[in-house]
Each structure stands twice: as C-alpha cells, then as structure tokens.
Amino acid sequence: MSAPQKKTAGRSLLVTSAAALSSLALTAPVALAAPGPSPSASPSATPPARMSTVGGTRLGLTGTQVNLASGVPVLPKDLTARSWIVTDAESGDVLAAHNAHWRLPPASTMKMLFADTLLPKFAKTEKHKVVPSDLAGMGAGSSLVGIKEGETYTVHDLWLGVFLRSGNDAVHVLSAMNKGVPKTVTEMNEHAEELQALDTHVVSPDGYDAPGQVSSAYDLTLFARSGLQKKDFREYCSTVTAKFPGETKKNKKGKAVRKPFEIQNTNRLLSGDYDISQYQGIAGVKNGNTTNAGATFTGVAERNGRVLLVTVMNPSKEEHNEVYKETAKLFDWGFKAAGKVQPVGELVPPKGAAQPGTSGQAGGGSGGSGQSAGPGASAKPVTSATADGGSRGMETAFAIAGGLIVLLAGAAFLVNRRWPLPDLVRRRSSRP
Secondary structure (H helix, E strand, C coil), X not given: CCCCCCCCCCCCCCCCCCCCCCCCCCCCCCCCCCCCCCCCCCCCCCCCCXXXXXXXXHHHCCCEXXXXXXXXXXXXXXXXXXXXEEEEXXXXXXXXXXXXXXXXXXXXXHHHHHHHHHHXXXXXXXXXXXCHHXXXXXXXXXXXXXXXXCXXXXXXXXXXXXXXXXXXXXXXXXXXXXXXXXXXHHHHHHXXXXXXXXXXXXXXXXXXXXXXXXXXXXXXXHHHHHXXXXXXXXXXXXXXXXXXXXXXXXXXXXXXXXXXXXXXXXXXXXXXXXXXXXXXXXXXXXXXXXXXXXXXXXXXXXXXXXXXXXXXXXXXXXXXXXXXXXXXXXXXXXXXXXXXXXXXXXXXXXXXXXXXXXXXXXXXXXXXXXXXXXXXXXXXXXXXXXXXXXXXXXXXXXXXXXXXXXXXECCEEEECCCCCCCHHHHHHHHCC
C-alpha cells in the first residue's frame, strides 16, 4: 500500500511514533476549475481534444506526457490503458501521465471516494440490522460480499466487505445508514468538488455502470491520496484476508449459530494470483471492473522510502490481470525515475487547503517556494485550471498506532511527510 530527495522549503515534518496494532478480531491562491459540461451517457472512443488542466497544462493534453532526459528510464512500451498516471504520493508531483483527465467510467474505484466521504461518519463498532430496503437498487450482477437481510453487522464488517470484496451490498447498507443513496451521492459529489476532482460525476455510490457516471485517472489518484490520510482507510484497503459474519443457521442440535467465512482482497497486487505475484511494497488501494469501465485500478506502494500512487484505467489488451500487470510496470518505472525525472504536473490540494491572500501561493508553508507542509497537497498554484470536458494479524494492514497525522488548521493542509505503511509491506520490501 514510500526518504527521497524532496523540496522541503516551508515543510513541517510531523513524525509519529510507530507501534504495532493488536491483531483485529478477524483481522495566487490555487485557481479553482470550473465544472465541465454534463457527462454523456457513454465515454468517447478517443480522448477529447480539450480536457481539464487542473494540476498543470500538460495534463490536459492527449497522449503520453513525460520529461525524458539523460538518466531517466524510458517508459514501458507495451502499455495499452486508455488512461494512466504515476505520481509521488508525498510531494504530489506527477511523474508521467497518459490522458490523465480523460473522463471515463471508474467502476469500483469510485468506492475510494465513497469511503473517503463516509468513513468519518460511523464508529467501526456501531451495529446495523439489515432490512430489505437497505439492499434495494443494486445493479444486476453486482459484486457482493454476502450480506443477508435480518442479520446484524458492525460498521467494521461492512467496510471490510467494501474494500476486500468490493461488495455493492455493503456500500448500499452503509448508504442506508447515511439516510439513503441520493444523500450519499450528493455528499460524494460535494466531496469530489472539495478535492478539486472536477472530472468526476457520481451517479451510483458503488461505481456500478450508470449513465453519466465518470471520473479520471487524475481524480481517482486524488481520492486515494485523500483517503490514505485516514487510518481506517489505510487499514481496510491493505488487509489481505479477513473473516466475515455468515448467515445464522440452526445446527443439528437446533441451536442458532453464525459461522464466519473468509474473504480475500480482490486487489491482485496485494493478494497475488496464479499469474501475478504480490507487488513488492504494495499497500492498497482499490480495483474495479465493469462492462463500460473495463478494468480499473489505483495502487499505492513504497520502496526505499519513496511512496508512489499509480492509476490505470481500461487496458485494451485482453489478458488476465492486465490492469495489474500494467500498474506493476508503471510502479517499476516510477521507482527508477523518481528523483531523476522532472514532473509534468501536480496533484492539487483541496479547496479548503488554499490560504487566501498568499500572493499566488497556497498551503501553509512558510518558505519562499510556497510549498505545503507535507505530502497531502502541493502548495504550488495550479498552472491552469479549467475543465472542458478480524484480519489475520500478519496480514492486517497498517500496524502504526499513531497513524498518518492530518491537520486542517488555519486553512493549511499538513500531513506527515513519511507515510506509515504496514510492517507486512516493509518485510516484503526488504526481501531480495
């Protein structure tokens, strides 16, 4: 689910102490982009001539954007995704991108925005008994974790269902707890706008194909970056396996029993598969696959103290686990290129992170560079901003007691410079 050379002017380093979590029971101010036109029912076959330039002018151009120079490795030549982006999660630098702002169906990667929006609302110990209306409105063929009407689940159970099995049933139950799908969709769209993820239009909170539901590789990366600042988000998205409550049944003696069953994370860079290994340093985040979206994935990984985020949308190569294979290639390139390649853009901070009256600078940095105090947001002005268009103990995610600190004080967006990734990831990273 990664200490490189950083531009540190005006940056506060907020270092938290690390301690192992106990095993779970199962386990100018930033320019604001104007909203684009209403998304069409289906995406275009080719990227539009004009796309958003949030994060930098080059990110609005079609095709691959990268600053190749002496010492910079060449990009993989067999990438087939419609859109992808490689970013430094801490500095916010975009190392390379391909149609980064192309508005495409996101599939279940939209659940990152869902989680980032709703996670703070419910205590993980809160319980909810499922009624039929909670599960109404799910699309045919939805991915499910196996929630049953009449059974009671904790919020913790439901989030495991969302992240590990991409359960649309878990999303709908949590939405019902949030007073319904329409309210949840409204809040997700509002949160996307706050994050300056202006390519995104939410119709269904679970990411199921719906007319007009779109996002972009750039926006999905913003969602992941924001979500990863929440300890629970980090825990869930990097949990490999967990036990999920089953259905209550009577045993041979007539006694009601409820046996849990094991669920595994469908992120194959995290769990592995017959044709792909666990990626060295992987720590999440979320995958998706629908008819309209194809395969989509956003991943975060650490290597040698560097944390990268990679998003890949809809590879055209029809090979098993292709989205993960292309993501792994981009991670490999990013770790080799980081510190050598000049960025082509940046991940912008949320609207509330911009400090008014800072002479073209945003964020809370005190240095002349206008840098924010940490990786949660870049403090540089947007170059151009228009929009056209219980777990197992050894496999439980983030064993860091303090977690990643997020401060939204005085309109400054400050986060811990070092992202606390799980001990499991660090052990993988240290292997030859």
